[in-house]
Amino acid sequence: MSLNRRSLLKASGIGASTLAMPYFFHRSAAAAEPLRVGVLFSLTGGLSIIEKSLSDATMMAITEINASGGVMGRPIEAVLEDGASDPKTYNEKASKLVIGDKIVTVFGSYTSASRKAVLPVFEKHDAMYFYPTYYEGFECSRNVVYTGAVPNQQLSNFIPWIVKTLGKKKFFIVGSNYIYPREMAKVCKILMKQNGATYVADEYLELGDSEWGSMVNKIKNSGCDAVLSNVVGDSVVAFYREYKNQGLTHETLPICATVTSEIEIAAMGPEYAVGSYTSFPYFMAIDTPRNKAFVQRYRSFVKDPKAVTHHALESSYFQVFLWKQAVEKAGKATADAVREGVRGQEFDSPGGHVTVDPNNLHTYLTPRIAQWQADGQGKIVNAYPHPIEPLPYVAYGETDSNLFCTRNGLDVAKLRKS
Amino acid sequence: MFDVIFIGLSLGSILLLVALGLAITYGAMGVINMAHGEMVMVGAYTTVMGGLWLHIGFLASLPLAFVITGLLGWAIERIVVRRLYGRLLDTLLATWGVAILLQQAVRLEFGLSFFGIHIRGLGPGLQNVKVPAWMTGVVSIGGDQVNIYRLFIILVTAALTFVTWLLMFRSDIGIQVRAITRNPRMAAACGIDVQRINALTFAYGSGLAGVAGVMMSGFKTVFPDMGSAMVVDGFMVVVVGGVGSLLGSVLSAGLLGQVNGGVAAVTNDILARAVVFGLVILIIIIKPTGLFSFKGR
Numbered sequence: 001m002s003l004n005r006r007s008l009l010k011a012s013g014i015g016a017s018t019l020a021m022p023y024f025f026h027r028s029a030a031a032a033e034p035l036r037v038g039v040l041f042s043l044t045g046g047l048s049i050i051e052k053s054l055s056d057a058t059m060m061a062i063t064e065i066n067a068s069g070g071v072m073g074r075p076i077e078a079v080l081e082d083g084a085s086d087p088k089t090y091n092e093k094a095s096k097l098v099i100g101d102k103i104v105t106v107f108g109s110y111t112s113a114s115r116k117a118v119l120p121v122f123e124k125h126d127a128m129y130f131y132p133t134y135y136e137g138f139e140c141s142r143n144v145v146y147t148g149a150v151p152n153q154q155l156s157n158f159i160p161w162i163v164k165t166l167g168k169k170k171f172f173i174v175g176s177n178y179i180y181p182r183e184m185a186k187v188c189k190i191l192m193k194q195n196g197a198t199y200v201a202d203e204y205l206e207l208g209d210s211e212w213g214s215m216v217n218k219i220k221n222s223g224c225d226a227v228l229s230n231v232v233g234d235s236v237v238a239f240y241r242e243y244k245n246q247g248l249t250h251e252t253l254p255i256c257a258t259v260t261s262e263i264e265i266a267a268m269g270p271e272y273a274v275g276s277y278t279s280f281p282y283f284m285a286i287d288t289p290r291n292k293a294f295v296q297r298y299r300s301f302v303k304d305p306k307a308v309t310h311h312a313l314e315s316s317y318f319q320v321f322l323w324k325q326a327v328e329k330a331g332k333a334t335a336d337a338v339r340e341g342v343r344g345q346e347f348d349s350p351g352g353h354v355t356v357d358p359n360n361l362h363t364y365l366t367p368r369i370a371q372w373q374a375d376g377q378g379k380i381v382n383a384y385p386h387p388i389e390p391l392p393y394v395a396y397g398e399t400d401s402n403l404f405c406t407r408n409g410l411d412v413a414k415l416r417k418s
Numbered sequence: 419m420f421d422v423i424f425i426g427l428s429l430g431s432i433l434l435l436v437a438l439g440l441a442i443t444y445g446a447m448g449v450i451n452m453a454h455g456e457m458v459m460v461g462a463y464t465t466v467m468g469g470l471w472l473h474i475g476f477l478a479s480l481p482l483a484f485v486i487t488g489l490l491g492w493a494i495e496r497i498v499v500r501r502l503y504g505r506l507l508d509t510l511l512a513t514w515g516v517a518i519l520l521q522q523a524v525r526l527e528f529g530l531s532f533f534g535i536h537i538r539g540l541g542p543g544l545q546n547v548k549v550p551a552w553m554t555g556v557v558s559i560g561g562d563q564v565n566i567y568r569l570f571i572i573l574v575t576a577a578l579t580f581v582t583w584l585l586m587f588r589s590d591i592g593i594q595v596r597a598i599t600r601n602p603r604m605a606a607a608c609g610i611d612v613q614r615i616n617a618l619t620f621a622y623g624s625g626l627a628g629v630a631g632v633m634m635s636g637f638k639t640v641f642p643d644m645g646s647a648m649v650v651d652g653f654m655v656v657v658v659g660g661v662g663s664l665l666g667s668v669l670s671a672g673l674l675g676q677v678n679g680g681v682a683a684v685t686n687d688i689l690a691r692a693v694v695f696g697l698v699i700l701i702i703i704i705k706p707t708g709l710f711s712f713k714g715r
Contacts, residue, residue: 044525046641046643049641203686205688208647210638210639211432213425213429214422214683214690217421217422217683234638234641236639238638241554242637245554245565245566246556246563266544267545267546267639269547269548
C-alpha cells in the first residue's frame with residue numbers, strides 16, 4: 001500500500017534502465033542502426049504553400065543519401081512532424097522531437113517566428129537545428145546552422161547594381177509589416193547611402209493583406225524611379241497585379257524584390273512580372289547540368305512535372321548533405337560533433353559551391369540577380385564572382401574584418417557600440 | 419483627389435461584393451454562415467479549374483461559379499442549416515465546420531493526395547488565374563487614369579446589387595423572402611413554403627459569393643485559406659449596415675471603403691485598417707442595430 005508517487009517513479013526508473021540495457025549493447029553490435037533526424041515544417045495551414053516543398057526537398061536528400069549507402073553505413077530515419085503554420089505548435093513538436101524522441105538534429109522552419117519559437121528548446125537541450133530560409137539576420141545561436149541567405153547576401157550586390165547598371169537613384173521601399181522586411185529596409189538604407197542613392201518612402205502593408213490600391217497609387221505619385229520590395233507571401237501576387245493594373249511598367253519603374261521567387265511568379269502569371277528583378281543566391285534557371293538534374297529529380301520525387309524549385313528549397317536539400325559530411329567528419333552524430341564537424345564544411349550544391357562559415361554557422365552563398373522572363377523563369381543578369389561571407393549583423397555595422405558573431409557567441413559590446 | 423475617391427469606391431465595392439451574399443443569408447435568414455468565405459474560395463477555384471480543364475475564359479467562369487456555389491449552398495442548406503434554424507450559435511459552429519471541411523477538401527485534393535494522386539489546380543499551393551489582357555492596365559476617363567479591373571469590379575457589384583434588389587423587392591419570391599424575414603411562422607401560416615424559399619435564398623446568397631470569388635481570383639491570390647479573412651470584412655459590413663437591410667449594406671460598404679481609402683492615402687494602410695475597425699466599434703456602440711434596421715414582429 002505504500003506505493004506513493006516517488007517510489008513509483010523510482011521503480012519505473014529502474015524498470016526503464018533495465019529495459020534499456022540490452023538495447024544499449026545491441027546498438028554497438030549492429031552496424032546498420034538507423035540515424036534518426038527530425039524534419040519539422042508546416043504540412044498544413046497557410047504556410048504549407050511553401051513549407052511542404054521544403055519538407056519534400058529534405059526528404060528527397062535523405063532518400064538519396066540512403067540510396068547511396070547512408071551516413072557511415074547507417075541509414076537515416078526521418079521523423080516527420082507538422083508545424084501547422086503555428087509557432088506554438090512548432091515549439092511543441094520541437095520539444096517532442098528533442099526531448100521525447102531524443103533526436104539530436106532537426107531540419108526545419110521557414111518563418112523567423114517559427115525558428116524563434118523552437119530556439120529555446122534546442123539551446124536548453126543542446127540539439128542542432130538546420131534552418132534553410134533566407135532571413136533578417138540578428139541572430140547568433142550555437143545550436144542553429146543557417147543555410148539560407150542573410151541580408152548582405154541578397155542586397156550587397158543588388159543595390160549597387162541597380163544604381164550603377166540601371167541608373168536608378170530614388171527608391172520606394174515597400175514591405176510586409178514584420179521583422180524581416182524592416183531589417184532588410186535598414187540594410188537597404190545603408191547601402192543606398194553608400195552608393196549615392198536616396199529613398200523617397202519606406203512603407204509597409206500588413207502581412208497577408210492583399211489590398212494594394214492605395215499603396216500602388218502612392219508609388220505612382222511618389223516620383224521614385226525604382227521600387228525595392230520586401231513584400232512576403234500571398235501579398236506578392238496581389239502587389240504585382242495591382243502594379244500592372246494601375247498602368248505601371250517594369251521598364252520605367254522596375255520592382256526590385258528580395259522575396260519574390262519562382263512560386264509567386266507562377267501564381268501571379270509571368271506577364272505581371274516580366275522585366276522586374278529579384279536577388280537570391282539560387283534560381284531554378286541556373287544553367288548548369290547539376291542544377292538541371294536537380295530540378296528533374298525533384299519533379300519526379302514529388303510526382304509533379306511542373307513543380308518549381310527555389311532558394312529555400314535548394315538550401316533545404318543541400319543542408320542535409322552538410323549535416324552528413326559533418327557527422328562523417330566527426331565520426332558520431334552528437335550535437336557537439338555536428339556543430340564542430342559542420343564548421344567549414346563545403347558542398348557543391350545545385351546552385352553552386354557553398355561553405356559553412358566556421359565562425360557564425362551561417363553559409364557562404366553566391367548572390368545572383370535575375371530578371372523575370374515571359375516563361376516565368378529568371379534570366380540571371382548578374383552574379384557575384386564568388387560566394388560571399390554571411391554577415392548576420394550587417395545592419396548594425398558588422399563587416400568581414402569586424403565580426404560580431406563568432407565561435408564564442410555574440411559580442412554584445414560591439415552591438416551596443418553600433 | 420480623384421484617384422483616392424476611386425480607390426475608396428473600389429474598396430467599398432469589393433467589401434459589398436463579399437457582403438451581398440451575407441446580407442441575404444445572415445440578413446434575411448438569420449444564419450451566421452461562416453462558410454461564406456469558403457464559397458468565395460470555391461468560386462475562385464472554379465475559375466482556376468475551369469481554365470485548366472475546360473479551357474473556359476475568365477468571364478465564362480462567372481455564371482459557372484454562380485451555378486456551382488449555388489448548388490453547393492443549396493446542399494449545405496439541405497444537409498446542415500435546415501436542421502438548425504433558430505439556433506444562431508449552432509449554425510455558427512456548424513457552418514464553421516463546413517468551412518474547415520471545404521478548405522481541407524481543396525488542400526488535400528479531396529483526399530486523393532494521400533494516395534499520391536495530384537489534381538492540377540488543387541492542393542495547398544498558390545493558383546494562377548489568367549485574366550484577359552484587356553482587363554489589365556488603365557483606361558483614360560476625362561484625363562484621369564482609371565484601373566480597368568477595379569472599374570470592372572465596381573460595375574459587376576453594381577449589377578449584382580441591382581439584380582438582388584429586383585429579386586427581393588420586385589418579384590414574388592422576394593415578397594415571400596421578406597415575409598419569412600419578418601416572421602417565419604406567420605409566413606408559413608399564410609401558405610408560403612418556408613423550407614423551399616429558405617433553400618433557394620441560401621443557394622442565391624452562396625451563388626453571389628461564388629461570383630465574388632471569380633472577381634477576387636483575378637487580382638488576389640488563390641489558395642485554400644483565401645476566404646477566411648474576407649468573411650470577417652463581410653460580417654462587418656452587414657452588421658454596420660443593419661442586419662436585413664440591403665440599402666444599409668450598400669451604404670456601409672461605401673462608407674467603410676471611403677474611410678479606408680482616404681486614411682490610407684493620408685497616412686498608411688495599417689493605420690487605415692485600425693481606423694476602420696475603430697469606426698465599426700463606434701457605430702455599433704451608438705447604434706447597436708446598425709445604420710439601417712427595421713423592427714421584426
